[in-house]
Amino acid sequence: MATAMAATAVERAVLEEEFRWLLHDEVHAVLRQLQDILKEAALRFTLPGSGTEGPAKQENFILGSCGTDQVKGVLTLQGDALSQADVNLKMPRNNQLLHFAFREDKQWKLQQIQDARNHVSQAIYLLDNRDENYQFRTGAEVLKLMDAVMLQLTRARNRLTTPATLTLPEIAASGLTVVLGGPVPAQPSSCLPARPQRMFAPALPSDVLVNVYINLNKLCLTVYQLHALQPNSTKNFRPSGGSVLHSPGAMFEWGSQRLEVSHVHKVESVIPWLNDALVFFTVSLQLCQQLKDKISVFSSYWSYRPF
Structure with a gap:
């Protein structure tokens, strides 16, 4: 013992x-x-050139996808903000090529x-x-x-x-794509309500929504093309909830208009x-x-x- x-x-x-x-x-x-x-x-x-030495270095990222050539472009990242965007969008209905870029006085913060x-x-x-x-x-x-x-x-x-899950109205109301109130260029070809565009010059068509986010090590750009549902439409209207990436057929209300996503284009680039x-x-x-x-x-x- x-x-x-x-x-x-x-x-x-x-x-x-x-x-x-x-x-x-x-x-x-x-x-x-x-x-x-x-x-x-x-x-x-803290990228080279940041801090007391001046503004953060600009990095250009070429956007691409193996599944679509409808969207092409370059996003310029400066620290934690997109300082430039240069994007081409081919509209599937008529193959019209649209070009849009950030206004020179605008940046988009990647929170x-x-x-x-x-x-x-x-x-x-x-x-x-x-x-x-x-x-x-x-x-x-x-x-x-x-x-x-x-x-x-x-x-x-x-x-x-884990990117934020956003509803389509939240994307539509974001400062990146549209804001409520203010003047907007006339767009007679669009059937959607006119909406002012803050970030882009020329302004995006009112039937296009854009979202930018980080997913793992990738910078992602999503472009949604929309069409209005007619009041006499026989479709069963069900507003979509929040999602990182909405699919064609997703529906939402914007003002007095009911809208549906017709096409979705996602392009991305790796940030090493x-x-x-x-x-x-x-x-x-x-x-x-x-x-x-x-x-x-x-x-x-x-x-x-x-x-």
Whole structure:
């Protein structure tokens, strides 16, 4: 009995020494690794030429799709904003080629990139917000920090991997495509209500909606072509809900008009530095989870939690 108790005491002493080493040494090594990785991720969002050196560098992305040649163009990304757009749209009804571009005084903010960058900055702040000689006293303290960092990293990743689901009226009312009120050029060929266009010159036809978003590491442009449903239409009108990408046949109301999507064109281009950022997020989350697992393993050796 005495021998067993002695063995237990020795084992406990060894485990406590290993746990102290984990808190005082390995935790700090992991935190330094996390800091290095996340600062590399932050650099991907701070493009060369940004900050005090002047405006962010402009990057041109050629839009393409293996399934359609109805839409072609180039989007210019400057930091977290689209500074230029140059798009050609071939109308399927008459093969008319339309060209539209951003007005020179307009940019379109990509909120997904801005939010992801802000979450990375917050994660770095959480890791940096202590003295270099700070010593963790308990495992619970480490777990709390890891949970907070992982929350910011998960939010950053989700902002890029999960585009917003929008209804067609929300797309129609966005500043990218249309706004309510104000003058609009006459478009006698369109059967839809006139709607002013803020971003584009020349103005988009009123039977065209445009949406731009980030999906994983890709910059995506979706063009919806619409037609009005006649009051005597026999179609069963069912307004569509929110979606990242609406399909032909989707319906919605705009003012007093009922509209239906007739054609959908999606083109995209890969943003290499967003792919890098997503890899950094994944590696960082794995490091956080591994450290949490090591901390938690020690609880199985005691009937009480030593942290």
